[in-house]
Amino acid sequence: MDFELNEEQRMWRQAVHDFTAQEIKPKAAEMDAKAELNAEAIRKMGPLGLLGLNVSEEFGGAGVDPVSAAIAIEEVAWGCGGTALTVAAHNSLGCAPIQMFGTVEQKRRWLPGMASGKAGLGSLGLTEPEGGSDLQAVKTRAVLDGDEWVINGAKAWITNPSAACLVNLLCRTDPAPGSRSLSLIIVPTDTPGVHIHPPEKKMGVRASPTHALTLENVRVPRDYLLGEAGRGLQQTLQVLDGGRIGIGAMAVGLAQAALEEAIRYAKERKAFGKPLAAHQAVQWMIADATTQIEAARLLVYRAAWLKGRGLPFSKEAAVGKLFASEMAEEVCRNAIQILGSYGYSSEYPVERMYRDARLTTIGEGTSEVQRMVIARRVLG
Secondary structure (H helix, E strand, C coil): CCCCCCHHHHHHHHHHHHHHHHHHHHHHHHHHHHCCCCHHHHHHHHHHCCCCCCCCHHHCCCCCCHHHHHHHHHHHHHHCHHHHHHHHHHHHHHHHHHHHHCCHHHHHHHHHHHHHCCCCEEEEECCECCECCCHHHCCCEEEEECCEEEEEEEEEEEECHHHEEEEEEEEECCCCCCCCCEEEEEEECCCCCEEECCCCCCCCCCCCCEEEEEEEEEEEEHHHEECCCCCHHHHHHHHHHHHHHHHHHHHHHHHHHHHHHHHHHHHHCEECCEEHHHCHHHHHHHHHHHHHHHHHHHHHHHHHHHHHCCCCCHHHHHHHHHHHHHHHHHHHHHHHHHHCCHHHCCCCCHHHHHHHHHHHCCCCCCHHHHHHHHHHHHHC
16 A cells, blocks of 8 residues: 655645645635635646646646546645635536546537636536435426427526536436436537526635526537436436545645644744643644544545546545545634634634635535435445
8 A cells, every 4th residue: 555646746736736825825815805716827727737637638638647636626725715616616527527428529629628728617507496415306407409409497506607618517308207317418608598697695615606597498509418318417426426526625725724824823822921832722623633634635535546546436535525524624613713813803814714614515415415425335
């Protein structure tokens, strides 16, 4: 068993870390306060490979291994949770379905522009106003009319659509119930009838745009279907498995950033005549955080390693995402506790990190859904 990153992965981590420290972290508070996408940093990510993590080199992507992809999301989250969510969703939910299920023609049409950032980001439309976790309850309807799909419906809580060139939309293509009634269809965001509503006002990850969508008689070519009709649910579940690795990595990056802030403050701030870091209560919170982050990182990387080897990783992705997300919320909470009143102030970054970390227990399947996935894999 080898737990060391290889030389290429170490160099990659340093490159992404340096980029984040220069382009993302200094503007994180500003982007959060304005609830705006860090568009300048996103534009600069294409040449670095951050917008084509799981896109093969043949179609203009970086084609990095899954562990390297997790490292990238972790490092971006160290700088800004909202930016990390945007990048993770673009790669895992926007690009990945096309890379995994698209035809060669679809890949050539969409992936190079998405990987470079020149065409815009990618997005995935699953959640609807009346349901999120229960994907079989999707009501958005796609009906064939000659050589076109006509789509009507509504989606909610969709990441990136205002900055995206397309949404991979989960639609009901068969009115009959069951798992073979849904399909994924590529819908360009500039298609007539696609209405992107104003951004949601959120507790955290404010630098990542989240919108509701309405689709009114949206027409797209028949060949915008991803893969086989009726396979949308199975495709989506595969996509979400990979996405959970990204959210787990995001949680690790947020927790690492919060821990670093807590350590810095604990060494500088004095109480009862000595630095906070000299008090056992603070030492134990820092020791616990260090332990939890190390464990979460290994769980997330293991799921990514299994994915890279072509081995089953659904359970491991759920385990990593569940543990990392709940760990991050606790670590960020304790970082606020160490900073005291200052930790509760927006003048210090840990309150933003705490708000951002809260999302990781909800996105890509709630903690409760992760427990369902794990239990089903364990119990059979």
